[in-house]
Amino acid sequence: MIDYSVIFALLAAVAIGLYVTLDGFDLGVGILFPFAPATSTRDTMMRSLAPMWDGNETWLVLGGMVLLAGFPAAFSILLPAFYVPLALMLFGLVLRGVAFEFRSQGGPFEIGWTIAFSGGSMLAGFCQGAILGSFIGGDVTAVDGRYAGGPFDWLHLFSIVTGLGVLSFYALLGACWLIWRTEDNVRIFAREIARPALLATGAVIAVVSVWTPLSLPTVAARWFTWPGTFYLAPLPILAAIAWTTAWLSLWSRREWLPFAAAIVLLLTALAGLAASIWPDAIPGVMTIWQAASMRRTQVIVAWSVLLILPVVLSYVGFSYWIFRGKVQTVRKANTGY
C-alpha cells in the first residue's frame, strides 16, 4: 500500500524547492535594483526576467493548492496563522507583477514602477522568510483544528533573521542569474554585489544552524544523536562545498557555475530544514498523516500531478531554452509603448 501522505510531502517539497529557486532569482533581481548603478542596468536586469516571471510565480500557486488538496487540516491552520505576512507577501507580488508590465511602458511614472518592482520583491522575499522562520520555530498554536493565536505571533527576532536571510539568499540567486545571463557592466555589477550577498547568506545559514538546535530540543535530538548525525552529515558538507564553489567561481569564465552552486546551497538549506521538521506538517501541532486529506482525494491529485508535471516541466524548459543566451545591454531602442 502506497503512503500517499509521504508522496504529498515530497510533492510539496518539490513545488516549494522549484518555487524558491525560480521565483527566488527573479525576486532577487528586484531586491538588487536599488544597488544597480544605472537605469540601463536595471532595464537589462528586468529584461532578463520578462518572459519567465509569470511561470516562476505559478509554482507558488501550485504549492498552495497541493497543500490545500493534500493537507487541508494544515492548510486551514497555517494560512490564518500567517495572515499578516501572507497578505503582505501577496501585495508585494501584486506590485512586482504589474511593475513588470507598467515599467516597460516607459513614460513619466517609470521611476514609480521601478520602486514598486523593487519594494514588492523585497516585501515578498522578507515575508516568505519570516513565515519560514516562524513555521520552523513552532509558533503556530491550534485548538480543535483551528488556529488559536493572534495575528502577530509570527513576528519576533528569529523570524526577522530568517526574513533577512531569505532576502540575502534571493539577492545571491539574482546576482548569480545576472552573472550567467548578462554581459558588460551588468555582469560586473552582479559579480561585485554577489560577494556581500554570499557572505550574508552564509552568516544567516550559520545563525539558523546554531539557533534552531539550541532552542528546539527536537531538532537537536535529530541532528546530534547517532545515527541521525551520520545520515544528515552530507547536507552541511554539501552546503559548505557549494558555498565555497560559489565564492571561488564568481569571477570565473564558467558563468553558470555560481548560479548552479547557489541553487545547490539553497536546496541543501531547504533539505536541512525539512529534515529537522519531518514528519510534522506543522511543527509541534500535527504530523503529515494527521493533516492529510481523504485517501481518495490524495490518489486523484497525486496521479494527476505525477502524470501532468513532466509535461509542464518539458514546456517550461522549452520556454527557457527559447529565451536562452545573454541579454544584451542596450538601452531601450525607443520609448514608444
Added chain:
Amino acid sequence: MDTLILSRLQFAFTMGYHILWPAFTIGLAWFIVFLGAAWLRTRNPVWKQLQLFWIRVFSLAFGMGVVTGVVISYQLGLNWSAYARATADVIGPLFVLEVLTAFFLEAGFIGIMLFGRDKVGDKIHFAACVIVATGTVISAFWIISANSWMQTPTAFTAASDGRFVATDFWGVVFNPSMPYRFAHMVTASFVTGSFVIAGVAAFWLRRGRPADQGAARAAFSASLLLAAILVPLQMEIGDQHGLNTRQHQPMKLAAIEGRWETGKRVPLTLIAWPNQKEERNDYALEIPVLGSIILTHSLDGEVKGLKSVPAADRPPVPPVFFAFRIMVGCGVAMLALAMTGLILRWRGRLYDTRWYQYACMAGVPLGFIATLAGWMITEVGRQPWVVYGYMRTADAVSPIAGGAVASSLGIALILYNLLLLGFLWYAGRMVFRGPGDLAPIPPVVRPVGAHNLASIMPRNEP
C-alpha cells in the same frame, strides 16, 4: 464590523476586481488567435498590425489578471479557512488541476506570445497564441466547475466531522449547473472583448488618422459581426441558466424576481423596490403572467416565493434584484448595438455613421458591468450559504482578528484602484497612439541564442 462582514467585503472586492480581467482576456486571447490565423492565411498586413496591437493590450490585462488571481487562490485559506478545510476533499483536486492544466500552460507560452515572435517565426508564435487562449478557457472551466459545485453541490457525502467527501470526481466536475455557468461566463467574456475591440476601433475610425483606417475597419467589422452572433446566443444561454437556477436554487431565483409568495401564473416584475423587512415589493411595475412564461416556459408554471423558507435562509433581496436588472439592461443595450451594426452593414454605412461610432465607444464598459452584475447575482444570491443548502457562510470564516482583515482590505482598496488607474493610463495611451505605430514591445532586445534558433526555424516573414 466583525471578521465575517469584513471577509465578505474583502472577497467581494478582490473577486469582483479580478473577474474584470478574465472577462476581458479570455475573449481577447481568441481574437488574437483569429487575427493570427487571418494573417497567416491572407498575409494582409492589417491583420498583423492589429495582432501586434492587441497582444500589447493583452499583456497588460493578463498581468493584472495573474496577480489578482494569485491573491484569490490564497484568500480561500486566509479568510475562509473553515470552508477550505470542509471542502478540500471535493474541490481541492479541481484547483490543483487548474494550476497544472491551465496556469502553467498560460504562463509557459505567454513569454513566447509577447516576446518570441521574431525568435520562433509566425507559425510557432501562432501556436503559442492558441495555447495561451486554450489555457484561459481551461482555467475558466475548472474555476467555474468549483464555483458551480458550491452552488449546486452533488456527488458527495458529509463526514462525521463536517467535512465533505466526494463520491464521484466527474460528478463533482460536471455538477448540474456547471455547463450553463461555464457557457454563460465564456460567452460573456467573448461579448465583453468584442465590445472593447469595437469601441476602440470606433475611436480610430472617428479620429480618422489615415494610418489606422485599414486596421480600424477590419477590427470594427469583425468584432461587431461577432457581437451580432454572440449577444443573442448569450441571451438564450442565460434563459437556460435561469431554468436551471429555478430547479436547483429556487431562493436565488425568487430574489432575482422579487417574488415573495409562491404561485402559478406569476407576473413579471419589471422594476420595484424590494422591501425585505415587510416582505413585499414597493412601487412595483408588473406584467401579469409573463413571469411564469419566462421563468418556466409554461403558462401555469409554479414559481417559489421567498416566504417559503425562514427569513434566515433567504438571500439579501435588493442587491440580487437590482443586479439582475442591470445585467439584463446591459444585455439589451448590447443587443441593440449589435443589431444596429448589422443594419448599417447591410446599408453599407458601417464605417461612416458618426453617431454609431460614439455609441460603440460608449458601449465599451457594458460587458464589464454586465459580468460584474452577473457575478453579484450568482454570489449574493447564494447567501446565506457558501455551499448551497449545506454550509453557511458564517461557518466558513477564518478565526482571525477583524483588525487584520480590515487593514488588508484597506490596502487592497488603495492598491487595486491605483493599479486600475495605471492600467487605464497605459492601455488608453496605447489606444490613443493607435495600431499604425508599430514600435516593438520594449524588452525586445533578444538573447543571442534566440537568433540562432530563428535561423533554423522556418520563417514566413514577407
